[in-house]
Structures are given as C-alpha cells and as structure tokens.
Amino acid sequence: MYAMSGMGGMTEVGYGWLTPILSYCMAVLGSALGLRCTVRAVAATGTARRNWLLTAASAIGSGIWTMHFIAMLGFGVTGTEIRYNVPLTVLSLFGAVFFVGLGVFTVGYSGHRVRALLIGGLTTGFGVAAMHYMGMAALQLHGGLSYDPSMVALSVVIAVVAATAALWAGLNVKGPVAAAGAALVMGFAVSSMHYTGMAAVHVAVHPAATPLSGASLMQFVFPLAVGLGSYLFLTTAFVALSPTAQERADAAVAERLRHAQPAAH
Template sequence: MLAAPVPVDGFTYGLLTPVTAFVMAAVGSALGLRCTMRALTVEPARRAGWLLLGAVAIGTGIFTMHFIAMMGFTADSVHIGYDVPITLASLGVAVLVVGVGVFIVGYLGRTAFALTTGGVITGLGVAAMHYLGMAGMKMDRGRLEYDGMVVALSVLIAVVAATAALWLAMTVKRFGVAVGAALIMGVAVSGMHYTGMAALEVQAQAVNGAAEGKSPAEILAPILIGPVLLLVFVGLFVGMDPLENEWRVSVEDEDAAFGGEAAFGGDAAVGGGTVFGGSAAAPEPAGSGAATYFERGGRHGG
C-alpha cells in the first residue's frame, strides 16, 4: 500500500506545550548568557568553568524546549516513539555546538568578530539539536519528509535571532536589555522549532483506527526529568555565586584581560548602554573615583 500524507497536530494540548516550551528556552538562555557574561569578569583560570556552565544551560534549554513542544505533536493513526540514545545525543550536540560559540566569545572578548561568529555557531547548535532530535523519532508505519526551503528558513531564524541575542546580552549592560536578550534567544529556539515543524510532512499508510501505544507526553516526560533538574542545578549555582549580586569589573580591567584592545575598537561606550559605532561618553573627571563598571543587581548591569 502506497504511503500518503496524514494529518498532523503540533498543538494537541493547545497553548500549554508551546508556552511552557518557550519559557524553558528563555530560562535556559538567561542562565547561559549570564554565565557567559560572568566568564568575562574572572581570571582566565576560572573562565572555562563559567563558559562550560553557560553552554550546558543554553543547550539544555534548547533540548527541553524541543521535547516539551514535541509532547503536543501527534500524527493521525501513527504511533510515535523515540530512540533514547539518539534523543540524548541531541542534547550532547546542543551543548557541544553552543559551547564552541560561547567559548569564542569568552576568550576573544566583546569584539564584532567574536559576537557574530559565536552567535552564528550558537544558532547552528539550535538547528542541529532540533533535526537530530527529529531523527530520533520512530513511527510504526510512517516516515518524515521535509520542505528544503522551509528547513533553510528555520536555520536562518535560529542564526539571526541567536546572534542578535548574544550581541545585546554582551554589549549593552542594562538589566532590561539582558532580559530582552534571553527572550530573543527563546524566540530563536521556539521560532526555529515551529518553522522546522512547518517544513515537516508525515507520510504513512492509511490505516483504520487510532494509533496504539503511549502518547508522546508519556514517552518524553521521563526523558525530560534529568535535563530539567540540570537547569535547576545551574540556576542554583548561579544564584549562590558569592559575587553574583556584587561583582563588577572596570572597562580597563577587561581590556587588559583581552590584550589591551577595547571591544569594537573603542567605538562603543560599553558601560553606558550605548549604540554601536558611536562616540564614547565623555570621561569622568580625574580623581572623581567614578569608573565605568559592568554591574549586577539591576543597578547598571544586566
């Protein structure tokens, strides 16, 4: 019997799965971007640990977003299962690829090259996790087919939004902008996911009756327990950082850490919440004791 397209539903539980998935992506992104920013303020010996934690947070946020959203995905008369090793491998790929992006920023600083390259690689990490996760889907009498143009669009969305989020988070030191960067990163992950799902068509043999077996939610819930707990652990670690509410670093200190070169060639007044390529703010009077700081706690920092 020839296979034919079957109806699919990506919102079996209404808005519950897409909203919850977006929240998880934004939370993971917020923690990961915070860890990446924190890495820029510590000595090189400690930097790798913060960057690794940032990659774990963002990668895990991508993974949990994807599979929470997939809880709401069903195909008519087709039983959907998941290959556990491939599913978990998609988490590892997300952490690995995102890690490359954040390590570039962490060790090259807030330069245009580092932020752009890091953002592009991070966006590709989002896409890699999604399509490897989809490769782990098992159907009893169906197969997946994709529209190549829509797939390309989904990757572009991930890359552009992730790059924009990284630029905002790393260059404009204000709390509201940091929150906005996390939300943009959440849009990158969710937008990429649902665009990628729009490219999907399920081909299956026509069979009378409903699919038998466990629902996607029943299958995926146990798999998600570990990653969700991992995000909680990262959040607790960041929250218990003894310097988290007080840390600050002067522009001069950060420039010294990256070979004495100011980010963007000195054109951006990073500490003042500035525009790129504009003139730096007027310097403080000598002896005033007022240095430019990146601050945490909502006062000046993000």
C-alpha cells in the same frame, strides 16, 4: 502551532497552548541562565572563566533541547504511534551543548569581538538547527518525513540570527532588566526556529501492525526533560545568589578598609 500535511493520517496538536507556552518558558530560562553565565565569564579569568562558559553552554544547550521536546509532547499523527530512537535523542542533547559551547568559548576567549560574534553565531546557530533536525530524525513512526527546503533554510537563518543575538547580549547587556528582556527575545527566537522547522515537515503515513522500536516521549524523553528543567532551575538559583566578580572585589576592598581603620587609630 504545527503546520504539516499527511498522507494516510492527520497531524494532531495535543494540550492546546500548554506545550508552546511551557516550552517557551524553558527556552527563556536556559537563555537567561546562559546569558548571565556569559556575562560572568567575560569578567572572570583563568579557570573561573572556563567554568562559567561551560555552565553557559550547558544551560543554553539543555534549555533549547528541553524546549524542543516539551513542544513535541503536543505533536501526534493519526494512523501511527510515535516513538523515539534513544541513542539519537541523547546525541542531539550532547550535540546542542557541544555546538553552543563552541560558540560561547569563541566569544569568551577571542580578542576580536566582531569576528567572534560571527563565528560563534554561525557555529551555535547551525548547532541548534542540527539539534532540531537530529531530534526529528529520532522519530520512529509508520511512515516517513519530508521537508520543505525553503522552510528548512528559513529555520536555520532564524537559529543563526538568534544565536548571534544571544552571544551579542552576553557581551553587551548589563543589568537584570536588560538581561531579562534579552532572554525573553532569545526564547521567542528559539521557539520561532522550532515551529518554523516543524512547519517544514510533511508526514506520509503508511499504517502497519508491526511494533515500533524506541521509547515514547513519556517513557524516556519527558523524564529527562524534567531532570534538565530541574537542573536549570537549581543552577539559576545558584548563579543568582553567587556574587559577581565586581561584588567580590568591592567586598575585598571593604574588608581591607575595615581592617585598616583600627591600625590608623
């Protein structure tokens, strides 16, 4: 859970294991959808490849963002309320999708797979880490945050390794069982990055009566997270039901053979 120190207040972890489990599930869902879309993109060409990569970027980016803020539902600090800067919170979402997009497009269009994985993994990993710390920068409370540099560095390394592994899986993992296993591992890695980053935080509370600016998680971030979660579920259903390029090719061959049989008679 959250390992933090505070001056003038103690950090709290609300909802027990509910938020870690739920946030992990969102990370797995986003990773599974993103990996599936990346596999579809590699097998596609033209605008179809671009559209699959865009869907992969939005799925992984929004899944990671949703994971972060669902996990933050369980975070509290005694002695101060917590609110969030709305523009910065929204920017962290678009930043996550953008940097993940750079990674998946690098992998999707590069002819050199090893170089693409290295560049894409670094880009996506740093983007995921930037999203996390930008989301933390959006916190408004009576006090201040400081970070343990070594733990921050470890969280960035975890993010880069997780991103590289996810992109590798998108290129190499075949079959639903293997894809599900890759998504579970990726979700665990993303969650580990989040909680490692949270372990780096130290909170110094300075109680004050002045109201805080920004919105609470329940007022703004939670409804947005629910909307993104719904998007992920619906898109997952669409991708699962839509035929792959190989399935479409097989259907086309079967259709041609069906039409050719009467002609042969």
